[in-house]
Amino acid sequence: MTAPPILSIRGLSVAFQSHGPPGRVVENLDLTLRRGEILGLVGESGCGKSVLARSILRLLPAPPARLTGEIFFGENLENLMAAGPQRLRAVRGGEISMIFQEPMTSLNPVFTVGRQMTEVVRLHTGAGRAKARKVCRDFLASVKLPDPETVLDKYPHQLSGGQRQRVMIATALSCGPKLLIADEPTTALDVTVQSQVLALLNDLTRARGVSTLFISHDLGVVAQLCDRVAVMYSGRLVELAPAESLFGRPAHPYTRGLLEAIPILSAPRAELLAIPGQVPNPADPPPGCRFHPRCGQRLDRCAREVPALTAQGEHWVACFNGHDR
Amino acid sequence: MPWSIRKSGIDGRKAWPVPGSALWLLLRNPSAVAGGGIVLFMALMAVLAPWLAPYDPNALNLAARLQAPSLAHWFGTDEMGRDLLSRVVFGARVSLVIGLVVIILAGGLGTLAGASAGYLGGRFDNVVMRVMDVILSFPSLVLAMALAAALGPSLKNAILAVAFTQVPKFARLARGEALNIRERLFIKAARVSGFSAPWIITRHVIPNCLATIMVLATLTVGETILVAASLSFIGLGAQPPTPEWGAIISVGRKFLLDQWWYPTFPGLFIVLTVVGYNILGDALRDVFDPRLRGGRL
Numbered sequence: 001m002t003a004p005p006i007l008s009i010r011g012l013s014v015a016f017q018s019h020g021p022p023g024r025v026v027e028n029l030d031l032t033l034r035r036g037e038i039l040g041l042v043g044e045s046g047c048g049k050s051v052l053a054r055s056i057l058r059l060l061p062a063p064p065a066r067l068t069g070e071i072f073f074g075e076n077l078e079n080l081m082a083a084g085p086q087r088l089r090a091v092r093g094g095e096i097s098m099i100f101q102e103p104m105t106s107l108n109p110v111f112t113v114g115r116q117m118t119e120v121v122r123l124h125t126g127a128g129r130a131k132a133r134k135v136c137r138d139f140l141a142s143v144k145l146p147d148p149e150t151v152l153d154k155y156p157h158q159l160s161g162g163q164r165q166r167v168m169i170a171t172a173l174s175c176g177p178k179l180l181i182a183d184e185p186t187t188a189l190d191v192t193v194q195s196q197v198l199a200l201l202n203d204l205t206r207a208r209g210v211s212t213l214f215i216s217h218d219l220g221v222v223a224q225l226c227d228r229v230a231v232m233y234s235g236r237l238v239e240l241a242p243a244e245s246l247f248g249r250p251a252h253p254y255t256r257g258l259l260e261a262i263p264i265l266s267a268p269r270a271e272l273l274a275i276p277g278q279v280p281n282p283a284d285p286p287p288g289c290r291f292h293p294r295c296g297q298r299l300d301r302c303a304r305e306v307p308a309l310t311a312q313g314e315h316w317v318a319c320f321n322g323h324d325r
Numbered sequence: 326m327p328w329s330i331r332k333s334g335i336d337g338r339k340a341w342p343v344p345g346s347a348l349w350l351l352l353r354n355p356s357a358v359a360g361g362g363i364v365l366f367m368a369l370m371a372v373l374a375p376w377l378a379p380y381d382p383n384a385l386n387l388a389a390r391l392q393a394p395s396l397a398h399w400f401g402t403d404e405m406g407r408d409l410l411s412r413v414v415f416g417a418r419v420s421l422v423i424g425l426v427v428i429i430l431a432g433g434l435g436t437l438a439g440a441s442a443g444y445l446g447g448r449f450d451n452v453v454m455r456v457m458d459v460i461l462s463f464p465s466l467v468l469a470m471a472l473a474a475a476l477g478p479s480l481k482n483a484i485l486a487v488a489f490t491q492v493p494k495f496a497r498l499a500r501g502e503a504l505n506i507r508e509r510l511f512i513k514a515a516r517v518s519g520f521s522a523p524w525i526i527t528r529h530v531i532p533n534c535l536a537t538i539m540v541l542a543t544l545t546v547g548e549t550i551l552v553a554a555s556l557s558f559i560g561l562g563a564q565p566p567t568p569e570w571g572a573i574i575s576v577g578r579k580f581l582l583d584q585w586w587y588p589t590f591p592g593l594f595i596v597l598t599v600v601g602y603n604i605l606g607d608a609l610r611d612v613f614d615p616r617l618r619g620g621r622l
Contacts, residue, residue, distance in 0.1 A: 057517060059513070059516060059517065088519075089519040089520070089521060090519060091519070092516065092517055092518060092519035093517060093518030093519035093520075094519055097517065097518065098514075098517040100510055100513065100514065102510050105509050105510040105511060106510045106511055106513075106514045107511055107514070108511040108515075108529050108532075108533065109511075109533070110532045110533055110535075111528075111532070119520075119528070120518045120519075120520075123518070123519060123520065124519065168514070171518070
């Protein structure tokens with residue numbers, strides 16, 4: 001079960017300098033992604049999921065972003081924080097690739113799909129035009145796009161959202177990355193297409209042994225797809241556990257709140273449950289556990305001390321009364 | 326549009342141009358057809374000048390000086406007996422070259438500088454755009470005159486001078502477009518795929534602002550030809566005996582009272598060309614960029 005790590009984030013903090021106090025959007029975060037696993041990253045909007053994903057690829061403009069900590073990646077656990085711009089460009093797309101939420105605008109409207117895909121392949125593999133085209137055709141076939149040869153010559157506006165997201169997945173996998181970061185890849189798709197794309201992602205990444213960091217706020221999707229799930233709240237990791245364990249025995253009050261907030265279709269119509277309160281402002285977070293102002297089980301020490309992540313087997317939680325229940 | 330439906334569908338033949346395409350829209354736009362027609366006419370005249378012109382534009386015939394328009398010399402002759410029709414026809418070549426070279430130089434440089442400034446932002450953006458502001462702060466004709474005078478009067482220097490004054494327009498437009506394009510997701514996708522900034526600028530940013538740049542380029546050709554003719558008129562551009570319209574008018578103005586045809590025909594051709602490019606440019610803008618409709622650039 002414990003495969004060697006492919007990505008190891010140690011003490012990562014991301015702060016944004018603006019007028020006034022710096023906003024700490026990610027704070028002292030540790031996270032390890034194992035080889036071949038799909039790790040779900042969930043949390044409310046604004047909790048720092050996407051910022052975390054972007055800082056792995058060092059995509060955030062600095063300034064205003066300030067990164068501290070270490071990001072180790074690959075078999076040799078190379079520190080990406082120390083990598084130069086040239087090395088970073090080789091990593092991006094070649095060893096770590098990323099797919100985004102909006103397939104409608106992820107492709108350049110003025111070039112054909114084939115041209116954009118082959119450019120990526122040629123950049124990272126040095127293949128010739130014809131060879132790159134063949135690689136792209138095979139990858140388009142593997143994402144189950146019918147008639148990949150004609151898709152290559154189409155412009156993005158001639159494809160549907162689902163088709164475009166398939167193209168993005170094919171492009172992301174075309175250079176044989178070791179890690180795929182999927183930032184809410186199915187949010188913009190309708191439900192039937194969503195399940196097809198998810199099945200595809202699952203099959204392809206598992207067949208190729210590609211590790212995946214799957215960012216989502218759709219807990220149902222995460223439960224189906226992911227091996228382990230990490231829950232973020234206000235820039236900190238609050239819970240990290242295998243999927244069955246997290247959904248079966250959620251230990252952090254925030255995770256429980258998230259699960260209770262899922263409306264159940266079959267249940268008699270009742271009021272929608274929500275977690276009271278709002279996500280804290282990263283420039284002015286509450287002291288101690290950042291969730292304590294919204295927490296129903298808070299203790300006095302919650303407002304004073306930051307709870308550390310503690311483990312019970314594979315299940316990690318950052319809460320003073322997490323494992324006791 | 327029953328005509329296009331009939332043409333495209335039922336008998337199975339593909340209609341050309343494809344309904345809804347840019348060319349199809351242009352052909353349905355009266356001012357595009359008019360402007361495009363004038364521009365095409367001038368371009369054909371320039372290309373076919375050696376075959377269209379009845380005489381050698383520089384052949385002297387002192388026996389036939391300053392003759393009024395006749396069947397032999399439609400536009401009359403000048404003080405050296407040169408055929409003015411032939412000179413005007415060959416003058417189209419000079420104007421076309423000036424227009425194209427200036428657009429390639431100014432449009433290319435301005436677009437590259439503006440797109441880079443908009444995409445990269447920060448200090449580079451500031452430096453580039455302040456330089457452009459300085460250039461823009463001079464009236465373009467005055468600046469072109471000063472530059473052409475400093476470089477020395479010749480057609481080549483006039484072209485360089487005019488091109489220099491036109492760079493900021495393209496830079497500003499390209500920067501504005503780049504600021505918008507930079508935030509689109511495909512740029513992020515390209516960065517995530519490991520492409521470098523120069524690659525992203527040339528392959529993603531610039532192609533996406535070309536439609537707007539082309540509109541400005543078309544409008545600028547007219548202005549360019551006018552400014553270049555003005556430079557020639559005051560002796561800073563094409564030198565005699567080059568059959569350049571502005572240069573012909575410059576010499577011909579002395580004869581306006583007695584031999585009206587001498588400066589009039591080259592003048593008419595300048596007007597026609599500039600109007601043609603401006604009409605075409607406006608029409609292109611309507612077709613390519615409906616957001617800008619009505620307002621000037």
